[in-house]
Amino acid sequence: xxxxxxxxxxxxxxxxxxxxxxxxxxxxxxxxxxxxxxxxxxxxxxxxxxxxxxxxxxxxxxxxxxxxxxxxxxxxxxxxxxxxxxxxxxxxxxxxxxxxxxxxxxxxxxxxxxxxxxxxxxxxxxxxxxxxxxxxxxxxxxxxxxxxxxxxxxxxxxxxxxxxxxxxxxxxxxxxxxxxxxxxxxxxxxxxxxxxxxxxxxxxxxxxxxxxxxxxxxxxxxxxxxxxxxxxxxxxxxxxxxxxxxxxxxxxxxxxxxxxxxxxxxxxxxxxxxxxxxxxxxxxxxxxxxxxxxxxxxxxxxxxxxxxxxxxxxxxxxxxxxxxxxxxxxxxxxxxxxxxxxxxxxxxxxxxxxxxxxxxxxxxxxxxxxxxxx
Amino acid sequence: xxxxxxxxxxxxxxxxxxxxxxxxxxxxxxxxxxxxxxxxxxxxxxxxxxxxxxxxxxxxxxxxxxxxxxxxxxxxxxxxxxxxxxxxxxxxxxxxxxxxxxxxxxxxxxxxxxxxxxxxxxxxxxxxxxxxxxxxxxxxxxxxxxxxxxxxxxxxxxxxxxxxxxxxxxxxxxxxxxxxxxxxxxxxxxxxxxxxxxxxxxxxxxxxxxxxxxxxxxxxxxxxxxxxxxxxxxxxxxxxxxxxxxxxxxxxxxxxxxxxxxxxxxxxxxxxxxxxxxxxxxxxxxxxxxxxxxxxxxxxxxxxxxxxxxxxxxxxxxxxxxxxxxxxxxxxxxxxxxxxxxxxxxxxxxxxxxxxxxxxxxxxxxxxxxxxxx
Numbered sequence: 168x169x170x171x172x173x174x175x176x177x178x179x180x181x182x183x184x185x186x187x188x189x190x191x192x193x194x195x196x197x198x199x200x201x202x203x204x205x206x207x208x209x210x211x212x213x214x215x216x217x218x219x220x221x222x223x224x225x226x227x228x229x230x231x232x233x234x235x236x237x238x239x240x241x242x243x244x245x246x247x248x249x250x251x252x253x254x255x256x257x258x259x260x261x262x263x264x265x266x267x268x269x270x271x272x273x274x275x276x277x278x279x280x281x282x283x284x285x286x287x288x289x290x291x292x293x294x295x296x297x298x299x300x301x302x303x304x305x306x307x308x309x310x311x312x313x314x315x316x317x318x319x320x321x322x323x324x325x326x327x328x329x330x331x332x333x334x335x336x337x338x339x340x341x342x343x344x345x346x347x348x349x350x351x352x353x354x355x356x357x358x359x360x361x362x363x364x365x366x367x368x369x370x371x372x373x374x375x376x377x378x379x380x381x382x383x384x385x386x387x388x389x390x391x392x393x394x395x396x397x398x399x400x401x402x403x404x405x406x407x408x409x410x411x412x413x414x415x416x417x418x419x420x421x422x423x424x425x426x427x428x429x430x431x432x433x434x435x436x437x438x439x440x441x442x443x444x445x446x447x448x449x450x451x452x453x454x455x456x457x458x459x460x461x462x463x464x465x466x467x468x469x470x471x472x473x474x475x476x477x478x479x480x481x482x483x484x485x486x487x488x489x490x491x492x493x494x495x496x497x498x499x500x501x502x503x504x505x506x507x508x509x510x511x512x513x514x515x516x517x518x519x520x521x522x523x524x525x526x527x528x529x530x531x532x533x534x535x536x537x538x539x540x541x
Numbered sequence: 542x543x544x545x546x547x548x549x550x551x552x553x554x555x556x557x558x559x560x561x562x563x564x565x566x567x568x569x570x571x572x573x574x575x576x577x578x579x580x581x582x583x584x585x586x587x588x589x590x591x592x593x594x595x596x597x598x599x600x601x602x603x604x605x606x607x608x609x610x611x612x613x614x615x616x617x618x619x620x621x622x623x624x625x626x627x628x629x630x631x632x633x634x635x636x637x638x639x640x641x642x643x644x645x646x647x648x649x650x651x652x653x654x655x656x657x658x659x660x661x662x663x664x665x666x667x668x669x670x671x672x673x674x675x676x677x678x679x680x681x682x683x684x685x686x687x688x689x690x691x692x693x694x695x696x697x698x699x700x701x702x703x704x705x706x707x708x709x710x711x712x713x714x715x716x717x718x719x720x721x722x723x724x725x726x727x728x729x730x731x732x733x734x735x736x737x738x739x740x741x742x743x744x745x746x747x748x749x750x751x752x753x754x755x756x757x758x759x760x761x762x763x764x765x766x767x768x769x770x771x772x773x774x775x776x777x778x779x780x781x782x783x784x785x786x787x788x789x790x791x792x793x794x795x796x797x798x799x800x801x802x803x804x805x806x807x808x809x810x811x812x813x814x815x816x817x818x819x820x821x822x823x824x825x826x827x828x829x830x831x832x833x834x835x836x837x838x839x840x841x842x843x844x845x846x847x848x849x850x851x852x853x854x855x856x857x858x859x860x861x862x863x864x865x866x867x868x869x870x871x872x873x874x875x876x877x878x879x880x881x882x883x884x885x886x887x888x889x890x891x892x893x894x895x896x897x898x899x900x901x902x903x904x905x906x907x908x909x910x911x912x913x914x915x
Binding site: 168198199204205208211215216217219250251257283394395397414418420423424425426 | 571573575579627628658661768771794798801
């Protein structure tokens with residue numbers, strides 16, 4: 168318990184004062200589609216609020232499998248509905264690995280729950296860092312080089328929180344080829360696709376599950392549909408992995424909320440529901456890029472999600488936590504220090520560009536003023 | 542994973558045919574109060590569906606603490622909201638015990654998740670069996686006698702699934718006194734009060750948390766308010782235990798559903814909401830006792846919950862699983878074999894008396910016919 172340290176993000180938020188500009192958010196500010204809730208309420212009127220089966224309603228599990236269309240993952244037996252993508256990560260790590268033998272390799276910078284879940288389950292982990300020199304572009308080579316004899320799982324995130332980079336298909340293919348060529352038991356790839364629907368290139372992000380059979384895919388409606396509080400997540404994998412995940416899921420919380428599952432079933436039943444917010448994010452992203460250009464702020468152009476990873480100017484780059492603290496205390500803007508996502512991200516800040524454009528503009532202006540100050 | 546065996550209850554349900562009488566249910570058939578849902582929906586209209594804090598909304602945590610009124614457990618810091626009472630059990634076991642050293646003592650017959658959660662977390666457990674000779678009346682003596690040098694937690698359930706017995710205050714006091722007198726580190730009592738609001742004596746069940754400081758109390762709105770599918774549970778304990786529970790809860794699923802918490806907040810805000818279904822259960826219980834008397838079926842009169850534990854006649858008592866299978870296959874009534882709840886309950890069947898009275902009457906008549914057959 169003691170090795171699981173409190174979140175730096177939470178520590179910063181505790182210092183936030185009323186009126187501060189919050190670019191530290193990890194959830195949409197858009198509103199969800201009320202029609203989903205009204206339809207779910209109608210089901211409560213008809214059926215009450217009974218338990219679902221442990222793994223979730225078959226209709227929802229089928230819809231999730233169909234939406235993704237992964238080869239060999241087309242049935243309800245390939246899906247466990249979970250309490251958010253967070254529980255899907257937990258189940259994947261807890262049920263597929265042996266703490267006595269297996270090691271996890273985490274691609275960094277990363278969402279900090281990945282190493283913490285390994286610590287919670289007593290599973291060794293190491294990291295493979297992407298390079299700040301090309302804006303943390305996802306690459307297979309450093310991951311393959313970092314594999315150890317005990318590595319049994321690689322954890323990726325695409326689109327990535329915090330870097331907003333997307334793994335290109337060619338790099339996923341190279342990773343799949345490298346892992347397949349490796350002797351010994353197969354290495355799972357646990358890919359967190361919670362930002363899957365929020366992409367800004369011409370094509371949707373490639374999915375590792377299309378390319379590599381030992382893939383476990385995590386997703387949710389939290390970000391695409393502004394439903395973070397509904398905890399509507401899922402794990403997609405081969406049927407034996409899912410059977411074990413459901414066993415543990417049943418023991419740790421019985422099942423996901425029936426109401427949340429009904430909301431999710433409505434979302435999957437409405438064509439375009441999961442993509443409905445993307446144009447709004449794309450518009451906000453254009454504003455962000457224009458603001459960064461205007462203020463001379465160096466950032467990695469977001470390929471997905473709703474974050475931007477910003478390079479601190481040289482005089483601030485040695486301590487991103489100190490920079491974030493000064494930005495908050497002196498300029499009243501919340502941003503998250505890169506070190507919250509691993510040591511490779513020292514010298515960077517993560518901002519969310521989900522707030523209203525006027526708020527974002529004011530926050531960027533203040534950040535530019537801070538960067539220009541001594 | 543392999544040591545966690547599939548549920549006997551589920552295996553029986555898989556054999557159920559359409560039209561069979563199901564007395565195996567573990568959830569209410571009453572409908573929840575739609576007003577709770579409509580009020581929660583109004584909050585979604587106003588606020589969307591954002592994350593709650595990891596431990597739950599402070600207003601709800603305060604309301605849960607106030608409702609229970611346990612000494613020294615009066616603040617939000619004493620409560621973690623959980624994904625049903627199941628997650629509260631999981632968090633209590635996972636966060637307070639050391640698998641290398643600690644042992645759990647489970648009072649049997651018991652809800653089968655208790656031993657399974659110990660197996661899942663690699664924590665040794667033993668059982669202390671109550672006696673069938675007095676209908677599994679809860680008693681401190683056999684529990685105190687079964688304590689071992691490594692025992693660090695005792696798990697009780699009051700009102701009890703499957704026996705429908707309630708721990709009398711005098712026995713809880715004797716247990717508290719015995720545990721307090723024991724040398725060495727304190728022994729936690731984890732008491733599952735998920736059926737707390739469903740009691741049929743003149744007084745509410747006594748709570749161990751009123752009598753013993755090292756108590757962790759688990760509860761939920763699932764049974765009292767017919768909200769099983771909402772997964773609205775909680776853990777109540779001292780603040781350091783809750784702080785650790787929230788840390789793990791945050792990692793395994795971030796937080797409980799915001800919508801479910803809003804439904805729960807409405808329930809706690811409406812006087813009498815948690816007790817509203819009790820008179821309906823009390824009426825059904827009277828019908829059950831009359832039916833048992835009419836048919837000469839021997840059962841333990843339920844003191845709480847919505848189960849009845851039925852003694853099999855001598856010619857069937859050697860194998861409750863075989864009896865349950867015959868009852869289902871030959872008489873088309875689902876009941877749960879006692880052995881599903883531990884070896885001490887061999888020779889017994891658990892029925893739920895939540896179905897409509899006519900259904901219950903037909904089920905009891907068929908059971909009597911089965912018991913009378915060779």
